Amino acid sequence: xxxxxxxxxxxxxxxxxxxxxxxxxxxxxxxxxxxxxxxxxxxxxxxxxxxxxxxxxxxxxxxxxxxxxxxxxxxxxxxxxxxxxxxxxxxxxxxxxxxxxxxxxxxxxxxxxxxxxxxxxxxxxxxxxxxxxxxxxxxxxxxxxxxxxxxxxxxxxxxxxxxxxxxxxxxxxxxxxxxxxxxxxxxxxxxxxxxxxxxxxxxxxxxxxxxxxxxxxxxxxxxxxxxxxxxxxxxxxxxxxxxxxxxxxxxxxxxxxx
Amino acid sequence: xxxxxxxxxxxxxxxxxxxxxxxxxxxxxxxxxxxxxxxxxxxxxxxxxxxxxxxxxxxxxxxxxxxxxxxxxxxxxxxxxxxxxxxxxxxxxxxxxxxxxxxxxxxxxxxxxxxxxxxxxxxxxxxxxxxxxxxxxxxxxxxxxxxxxxxxxxxxxxxxxxxxxxxxxxxxxxxxxxxxxxxxxxxxxxxxxxxxxxxxxxxxxxxxxxxxxxxxxxxxxxxx
Numbered sequence: 005x006x007x008x009x010x011x012x013x014x015x016x017x018x019x020x021x022x023x024x025x026x027x028x029x030x031x032x033x034x035x036x037x038x039x040x041x042x043x044x045x046x047x048x049x050x051x052x053x054x055x056x057x058x059x060x061x062x063x064x065x066x067x068x069x070x071x072x073x074x075x076x077x078x079x080x081x082x083x084x085x086x087x088x089x090x091x092x093x094x095x096x097x098x099x100x101x102x103x104x105x106x107x108x109x110x111x112x113x114x115x116x117x118x119x120x121x122x123x124x125x126x127x128x129x130x131x132x133x134x135x136x137x138x139x140x141x142x143x144x145x146x147x148x149x150x151x152x153x154x155x156x157x158x159x160x161x162x163x164x165x166x167x168x169x170x171x172x173x174x175x176x177x178x179x180x181x182x183x184x185x186x187x188x189x190x191x192x193x194x195x196x197x198x199x200x201x202x203x204x205x206x207x208x209x210x211x212x213x214x215x216x217x218x219x220x221x222x223x224x225x226x227x228x229x230x231x232x233x234x235x236x237x238x239x240x241x242x243x244x245x246x247x248x249x250x251x252x253x254x255x256x257x258x259x260x261x262x
Numbered sequence: 263x264x265x266x267x268x269x270x271x272x273x274x275x276x277x278x279x280x281x282x283x284x285x286x287x288x289x290x291x292x293x294x295x296x297x298x299x300x301x302x303x304x305x306x307x308x309x310x311x312x313x314x315x316x317x318x319x320x321x322x323x324x325x326x327x328x329x330x331x332x333x334x335x336x337x338x339x340x341x342x343x344x345x346x347x348x349x350x351x352x353x354x355x356x357x358x359x360x361x362x363x364x365x366x367x368x369x370x371x372x373x374x375x376x377x378x379x380x381x382x383x384x385x386x387x388x389x390x391x392x393x394x395x396x397x398x399x400x401x402x403x404x405x406x407x408x409x410x411x412x413x414x415x416x417x418x419x420x421x422x423x424x425x426x427x428x429x430x431x432x433x434x435x436x437x438x439x440x441x442x443x444x445x446x447x448x449x450x451x452x453x454x455x456x457x458x459x460x461x462x463x464x465x466x467x468x469x470x471x472x473x474x475x476x477x478x479x480x481x482x483x484x485x486x
Contacts, residue, residue, distance in 0.1 A: 042373075043371055043373075043374060046370060046371065046373055047337065047369075047370030047371050047390075048370070049370075050370035050372075050389060050390040050391045051298065051301075051370055051390055051391075053390075053391035054301035054302070054390045054391040055301055057301065057302075057391060057393075057394075058301040058302065058304065058305070061304075061305055061394070062304060065308075084391075085393060087391070088389070088391045088392065088393065091372075091373075091389070091391070092372075092389065094373055095372045095373045095389070097373075098373040098374075098375075099372070099373050099374065099375050099378055100375070101375060101378045101379075102372060102373065102378070105372065105378060105386075105387040105388075106389075107386070107388065107392060107396035107399060107400055109393065109395045109396055109399055111395075149389075149392070149393065149396070
C-alpha cells in the first residue's frame with residue numbers, strides 16, 4: 005500500500021521532469037527562432053539605413069541651389085544617422101564587444117545639438133515649441149556613434165513635455181575649465197524624492213504618468229554620457245509655475261559637463 | 263660560431279610618418295567584396311577614394327592581391343571557400359596570405375557576438391550603415407598604415423614570428439626589405455627569402471609580399 009503511494013509519486017515526478025524537459029526544448033527553439041529573426045531584421049534594417057543615407061546624401065548634394073528641398077534632404081540624412089545611432093546602442097546592449105569595435109569620430113558638441121534641432125524642427129513646430137541654441141562652442145569630443153542619441157533625446161524630451169508656446173534652450177559655456185551644456189525647458193514638476201530615479205530605466209515621474217512615453221529617454225542619455233565620461237545631472241528650478249490639464253509645471257534642466 | 267659584421271639598418275630609416283593624404287588616396291586602391299552594391303561608394307568616391315567593387319564571388323585570395331585595403335562584407339560573400347562564416351572566413355584567409363593588408367570587416371550583424379568574434383582578423387569592424395565620417399576615418403587610417411613601409415613590414419614581421427621563423431632570419435629578411443625599398447627593387451627581399459632556407463609557406467608569404475606590397479612601396483618612392 006505504502007509502496008503504491010511512493011510509486012505514484014515517483015511517476016508523477018517523472019512526468020513533471022519530462023514536461024519540464026519538453027518546455028525547455030520548446031523555449032530553446034523559440035529563443036533560437038527569435039535570435040534568427042532579430043539577426044535577419046537588424047541586418048536588413050542596417051542595409052536599408054545605409055541606402056537611406058546614400059540617397060539622402062546624394063539628394064542633399066544635388067539640391068544645394070534649392071534651399072527648401074535641401075533642408076528636407078538634410079533632415080532625412082540626419083534622421084538616417086539617428087537610425088544608425090539607435091542600432092549602435094542596440095549593439096552595445098546585445099554584444100559586450102560592440103563598444104570596442106565602434107569607430108570613434110572627433111565631433112563638435114554644438115554641431116551635434118544643431119543636428120538634433122534640425123531633425124526635431126517639425127515636431128517642435130507642430131507642438132509650437134521653439135528650440136534655441138545660446139552661446140558658442142568649438143569643443144570637440146571623441147564620439148561613438150551612439151553620441152547622436154544624447155542631444156536628440158534631451159531636445160525631444162524638452163519638446164514633448166513643454167506646454168505650447170514655450171522655449172527649449174540649449175546653452176553652451178565654459179565653467180572652471182569644463183564645457184557645460186545646459187538643456188532647459190518648462191516641464192512637469194519633479195518631486196525631490198523622484199530626482200535620484202530620473203535616469204533609471206522605465207522611470208516616470210508622478211506628474212508625467214498621464215503623458216505618453218516609456219521612461220527611456222533620460223536612461224539612454226545617462227548611458228551615452230557614461231560611455232563618454234560626461235557628467236550628467238538634473239537641475240530643478242522654480243516649482244509649481246502653473247497647472248495645465250492637471251499637471252504641475254516647473255523649470256527643468258539637464259546639465260552636461262564635458 | 264656566430265659572426266655578423268656591420269651594423270644593421272634601422273627599420274625607422276624607411277618609415278614615413280607624414281604622408282600626403284590627397285596623393286595617397288589617388289594611389290591606394292580599395293577593394294570591396296559584397297553581394298549588394300556598396301552603399302557608401304559614391305560618397306567615398308566624392309572624397310577621392312579609389313573604390314573597386316569586386317562582388318561576392320572571389321574564388322581565391324589572389325584576386326585581391328593588388329589591393330592593399332579590402333572591405334569585406336560577411337553574409338553572402340566568399341561562399342566558394344565553403345565556410346559557414348562566409349565573409350568572416352574570407353577575411354581570415356586573406357589575413358593568412360597577406361598579413362600586411364588593411365582589412366575592414368563590415369556587417370549588418372554588429373550586434374552578434376559570434377560575428378564579432380569571427381572578425382577578429384580584421385583591422386576594423388564596421389556596421390553596414392556606419393557614418394561617412396567613420397568610413398573616411400578608417401580608410402585614412404588604413405592608407406596611413408599601408409603607405410608607410412615601416413608599418414607594413416611590422417605587420418609582416420609579426421606574421422613571421424607567429425610562424426616560428428627564427429629571430430635571426432627575421433632580422434635578415436628585415437634588412438633585405440629595407441634594401442628593397444631603398445634601392446627600388448622588390449627582388450632583393452624575395453631572393454633573400456629563397457636563399458634563407460625557411461619553410462616553403464614562409465618563402466611564399468614573402469614572395470607574395472614582395473610582389474605586391476614592396477612593389478607598391480617601391481613604385482610610390484619612384485612616384486609611379
